[in-house]
Amino acid sequence: MEKEFNPMAENILEVENLEISYPSSFSEEAVVREIFFQIKQGEVVALVGESGSGKTQVSLSIIRLLADEARVAGKILLAERGDLLLLTEKQMNKIRGKDISMIFQEPMTALNPVFTIGFQIVEALRAHKSYSKKEAREQALYLLKQVKIPNPETRLDEYPHELSGGMRQRVLIAIALASQPKLLIADEPTTALDVTTQAEILDLLRELQKKSKISILFITHNLGVVAELCDSVLVMYRGKIVEQGSVKAIFEKPSHPYTKLLMNSVPRLGEKLRVQELPPSFQNKISENACIFFERCSFRDQDICGSSEPQFKVLSEEHKSACFFPEKVGEKKL
Amino acid sequence: MKTLLKVSSLSKYYTVKEGFFRKKVSILKAVDDVSFEIFSGETLGLVGESGCGKSTLGRTVLRLNEATSGDIFFKGISLASLGGGDLRKIRRSMQMIFQDPYSSLNPFMTIEETLKEPFYVHSVGTSSEQDECIRFLLDKVRMPLSYLKRYPKDLSGGQRQRIAIARALALKPDFIVADEPVSALDVSIQSEVLQLLSSFKEEFGFSCLFISHDLAVVEQISDRVAVMYLGSLVEIARKEDLFSSPKHPYTKALLEAVPRPVYDEERRKKYFSLKPLDEKMRSPLGCAFYSRCPLATRICSEEKPMLKGAGNNPFNHKVACHHVT
Known part of the structure; x- marks a missing residue:
């Protein structure tokens, strides 16, 4: 390899062959496996899947907040910091909140109820940089203005219970952005909110992202978002990535049967509910080597899909699907 | 069409005590002067954000909450004046389905006991008739008979909600209030329960007040839709009219805010237009939507708009806004 070549030039994060398992006396099976992806600077990457598919496991492994029992293998390369999995807890603490921040689903529980909003923002600010009291308060005020909270001066001295869900989520975004991180992990940040509030928060994220060129890993099950x-x-499906691509490619030509199923089961305004096409149930025991989506797939081929797991097939420059028949799946109209 | 239920100027206020020694008393208008009708066999969808009073309205209609003022007429009988025995008798034909099937079923009762409860409460039928009825119901909600002896803990969320629906249907009610019956369920299960509900509507012919925050869900199941904002109805119309030509600025914003699962360059660039709600800008006299409304003028802060006919179909399409004609 030539010296000047730097594979991390525009990628903020590279995840290579990530595998997470919880060893127990019963099984060694990995809950998440064979995860490869990159996040470029200023890119917003969605991680989609049903509950239990391992989305949150992946996100927590990046910021190293998994439970102690978790066994993580592979590489998580952060630009300028190297492999996060090799760092000590102390080194990691310098990265959390500074290089990588996280916002969570429940704005009701993520804030500490006994401290004021101002105190909690200042706490986040002072964790990575020394500020005088006055500077910190000014900076906190500036952050509240950034996230468009009305009357920020009075809000600083209020407690979380005095704020609505949408306002609390704004405060959490302000805290997450306090030290200008390179990567923001947002775990279902709008799921607990009303549609109008959700739209406001999405607008805010879009605007902040454009302004500061931050990269976002956005975890959600809402395809509309x-x-x-x-x-x-x-x-993601059952711990693996089954399809990845640009948002345009995925929505215009979903090429994995699971993606297709997801798209079909979303209720859409102005349309009748689509009746799901269920595959005939499979009587024989399914082989351990079969494709993970075998049971639910309506495109399956008994011999091919039943005996081995599909590898990624490249469909276009930025579009891959882990299916034996991605072209067949992609062609069929939604 | 025959009117089954008529709600007239219904209000439900709560007093909120706050401050030092809880001496400061303020009034929270959860439901404020709401009137509407439900025809027989019809499903009226009720949408609004969390905290707008839609659940309170649903409960007050059944007199699970006592109304502060106003009245409800069920088949022409005023419910507000009914007491004890009479109310109990009329409750037989009004049922409720709750949001959370994890807490609406008694964990210590088997499915059989749960389904028998309504018969027992209203002393309907002999034991064998009850058994037959329960079997019929279980079959209707597509659950195997072996589930009769099981407890709610053995059931998934979707199955529990189907049991809750079966229980509500047990006495063949004329009117059902369904309070967010599918919001606690996963998307694929949601559609299953919705399909079940709409097939029962055809078969049993009951009327339904269907409360939800999800516009797409409401669209699937309702005949007419009412939109609620901070305690008042702001628009009520036939489903087709409301979704194709919404009139009230809040309804428009609500429809615009729903993210579409389609790749669309335009929508990705567009910003949502509504201002965030600012409690401090609320005026007690005027329109509840005043502080967020793009059309707001002086009259909006001074006078509360009433529901009135609008558009091509003024009898069926009513809007509460000074700026809509």
Whole structure:
């Protein structure tokens, strides 16, 4: 390899062959495996999948907040910091909140109820940089203005219970952005909010992202949000990525049967509910080597899909699907 | 069409005590002067954000909450004046389905006991008739008979909600209030329960007040839709009219805010237009939507708009806004 070549030039994060398992006396099976993806600077990447598919496991492994029992293998390369999995807890603490921040689903529980909003923002500010009291307060005020909270001066001295859900989520975004991180991990940040509030928060994220060129890993199960905010999409099913590509490619030509199923089961305004086409149930025991989506797939081929797991097939420059028949799946109309 | 239920100027206020020694008393208008009708066999969808009073309205209609003022007429009988025995008798034909099937079923009762409860409460039928009825219901909600002896803990969320629906249908009610019956369920299960509900509507012919915050869900199941904002109805119309030509600025914003699962360059660039709600800008006299409304003028802060006919179909399409004609 030549010296000047730097594979991390525009990628903020590279995840290579990530595998997470919780060893127990019963099984060694990995809950998440064979995860490869990159996040470029200023890119918004969606991680989509149903509950239990491992989305949150992946995100927590990046910021190293998994439970102690978790066994993580592979590489998580952060630009200028190297492999996060090799760092000590102390080194990691310098990265959390500074290089990588996270916002969570429940704005009701993520804030500490006994401290004021101002105190909690200042706490985040002072964790990575020394500020005088006055500077810190000014900076906190500036952050509240950034996230468009009305009357920020009075809000600083209020407690979380005095704020609505949308306002609390704004405060959490302000805290997450306090030290200008390179990567923001947003774990279902709008799921607990009303549609109008959700739209406001999405607007805010879009605007902040444009302004500061921050990269976002956006975890969600809402395909509508993905279509309107994200640049590229990773679709997870039972611990594996089954399809990945640009948002345009994924929505215009979903090429994995699971992605297709997801798209079909979303209720859409102005349309009748689509009746799901269920595959005939499979009587014989399914082989351990079969494709993970075998049971639910309506495109399956008994011999091919039943005996081995599909590898990624490249469909276009930025579009891959882990299916034996991606062209067949992609052709069929939604 | 025959009117089954008529709600007239219904209000429900709560007093909120706050401050030192809880001496400061303020009034929270959860439901404020709401009137509407439900025809027989019809499903009226009720949408609004969390905290707008839609659940309170649903409960007050059944007199699970006592109204502060106003009245409800069920088949022409005023419910507000009914007491004890009479109310109990009329409750037989009004049922409710709750949001959370994890807490609406008694964990210590088997499915059989749960389904028998309504018959027992209203002393309907002999034991064998009840058994037959329960079997019929279970079959209707597509659950195997072996589930009769099981407890709610053995059931998934979707199955529990189907049991809750079966229980509500047990006495063949004329009117059902369904309060967010599918919001606690996963998307694929949601559609299953919705399909079940709409097939029962055809078969049993009951009327339904269907409360939800999800516009797409409401669209699927309702005949007419009412939109609620901070305690008042702001628009009520036939489903087709409301979704194709919404009139009230809040309804428009609500429809615009729903993210579409389609790749659309335009929508990705567009910003949402509504201002965030600012409690401090609320005026007690004027329109509840005043502080967020793009059309707001002086009259909006001074006078509360009433529901009135609008558009091509003024009898069926009513809007509460000074700026809509």
